[in-house]
Amino acid sequence: MRANPGGVLDIADIIGRDEFIARMWDVFNWNSVSLEADRRVGKTSVLRKMCAAPPAGWEAAYLDVGKAHSPTEFAEIVAAEVFKRLTGWNRPTVRLAEYLSPPMAGSVEPIFRLTGRDRPRDGSWKHLLTAAIEDLVEQQTEVGRRVVLLFDELPWMLQAVAIRDNPLAAAEILHVLRALRQSWTAGRGFRMLICGSIGMHHVLRLVDTYAAPLNDVTKVMLPPLSRVDAIELARRLIAGEGLNVEPGSVAQTIADETEGYPYFIHLIVSRLAVDSLLVTPERVRELIQRVLIDPNDPWELKYYRNRIAWLYPRDGSLPLVLLDAIAVAERPVKLAELQESAEHAGEGDAKKVREVLRLLVLDYYLSRDAEGGFAFRLPFLRQWWIHDRELA
Numbered sequence: 001m002r003a004n005p006g007g008v009l010d011i012a013d014i015i016g017r018d019e020f021i022a023r024m025w026d027v028f029n030w031n032s033v034s035l036e037a038d039r040r041v042g043k044t045s046v047l048r049k050m051c052a053a054p055p056a057g058w059e060a061a062y063l064d065v066g067k068a069h070s071p072t073e074f075a076e077i078v079a080a081e082v083f084k085r086l087t088g089w090n091r092p093t094v095r096l097a098e099y100l101s102p103p104m105a106g107s108v109e110p111i112f113r114l115t116g117r118d119r120p121r122d123g124s125w126k127h128l129l130t131a132a133i134e135d136l137v138e139q140q141t142e143v144g145r146r147v148v149l150l151f152d153e154l155p156w157m158l159q160a161v162a163i164r165d166n167p168l169a170a171a172e173i174l175h176v177l178r179a180l181r182q183s184w185t186a187g188r189g190f191r192m193l194i195c196g197s198i199g200m201h202h203v204l205r206l207v208d209t210y211a212a213p214l215n216d217v218t219k220v221m222l223p224p225l226s227r228v229d230a231i232e233l234a235r236r237l238i239a240g241e242g243l244n245v246e247p248g249s250v251a252q253t254i255a256d257e258t259e260g261y262p263y264f265i266h267l268i269v270s271r272l273a274v275d276s277l278l279v280t281p282e283r284v285r286e287l288i289q290r291v292l293i294d295p296n297d298p299w300e301l302k303y304y305r306n307r308i309a310w311l312y313p314r315d316g317s318l319p320l321v322l323l324d325a326i327a328v329a330e331r332p333v334k335l336a337e338l339q340e341s342a343e344h345a346g347e348g349d350a351k352k353v354r355e356v357l358r359l360l361v362l363d364y365y366l367s368r369d370a371e372g373g374f375a376f377r378l379p380f381l382r383q384w385w386i387h388d389r390e391l392a
């Protein structure tokens with residue numbers, strides 16, 4: 001197995017996750033799911049592995065909706081995928097056909113568009129989306145299967161819609177999806193999985209809807225790879241890249257230093273493969289130290305810094321003040337101390353401090369121990385933070 005950071009893996013190269021996937025299918029028996037995890041933890045890979053081998057009685061469709069920027073584009077993506085699956089189904093009442101203009105002759109990938117007549121009409125995307133899902137459910141019910149739609153990057157899309165279009169349009173998408181989940185005709189025949197690295201809590205804050213459009217789905221967190229699987233991945237990549245490795249604990253070191261993030265495991269091994277030096281645990285640690293201060297930021301950790309501004313638009317300097325105070329502390333920091341740091345920085349609102357800390361935990365920056373102390377969740381991110389913010 002070759003190192004392929006960020007690439008689309010062969011299904012056989014997606015290590016582990018089997019128990020997690022089995023649990024997901026179990027949950028689908030009774031509910032839809034909102035799956036959240038930090039980016040690069042392996043969400044998309046899990047969805048692809050689920051689609052590759054659904055259990056008997058299920059049909060799964062993967063939909064990358066991150067590229068949609070409007071409700072209409074969203075509905076078109078769903079409809080195009082459904083339409084592909086309906087070919088050969090000779091039901092004269094295919095509702096979908098009414099809404100779509102056929103793909104242009106000669107186009108490589110059939111892209112269905114709402115017909116010119118319907119496209120500008122307000123709300124016609126809702127009919128398209130509903131018709132697509134109802135058609136698919138009806139077709140699958142006939143052959144005794146239920147359908148799962150896996151919406152990858154839906155929170156990202158909703159955020160784009162809320163910012164570019166308006167928050168009401170994003171709320172409407174959530175309401176239509178909810179209505180579909182609860183519909184008498186389609187609801188029992190299908191489930192959806194909403195997946196993304198921006199927490200839905202931010203989307204809901206932005207959308208500001210009072211209707212709690214997600215309180216009927218089961219929330220699930222995808223953890224990084226287990227230590228056993230992370231070591232297995234490192235081993236396979238080391239073998240695949242033909243690295244010259246000191247016998248012993250190199251694979252363990254890679255797994256531990258990356259906290260089981262598969263993306264960083266691929267990155268480290270591909271970097272080690274550049275020369276033929278003997279790889280030792282020390283060399284792995286040195287390499288990571290160099291990565292963390294490299295001005296080119298090969299792990300793109302700047303992402304964690306840059307997204308603060310748009311995740312916390314109303315919170316001023318408070319998120320940075322709190323993260324800085326936690327980064328420089330040698331042990332987990334208690335709330336009272338953090339209140340003090342905030343006050344020093346002129347951010348004295350105690351309620352706001354608690355709220356921002358809560359969000360920083362949900363957004364994968366921090367974890368909280370049993371005594372209530374806050375610390376960076378990823379030690380390498382903490383180190384990078386200290387360097388980048390010049391806190392040393």
Ligand SMILES: Nc1ncnc2c1ncn2[C@@H]1O[C@H](COP(=O)(O)OP(=O)(O)O)[C@@H](O)[C@H]1O
Binds near residue numbers: 038233
């Ligand atoms: N289970 C896995 N086994 C091996 N490599 C993985 C696994 N999951 C993710 N990866 C690696 O990490 C990269 C990022 O994974 P991806 O599924 O795209 O994460 P996310 O969708 O959470 O951002 C992939 O391109 C691949 O290199």
Ligand SMILES: [Mg+2]
Binds near residue numbers: 043044045152
């Ligand atoms: Mg992804």
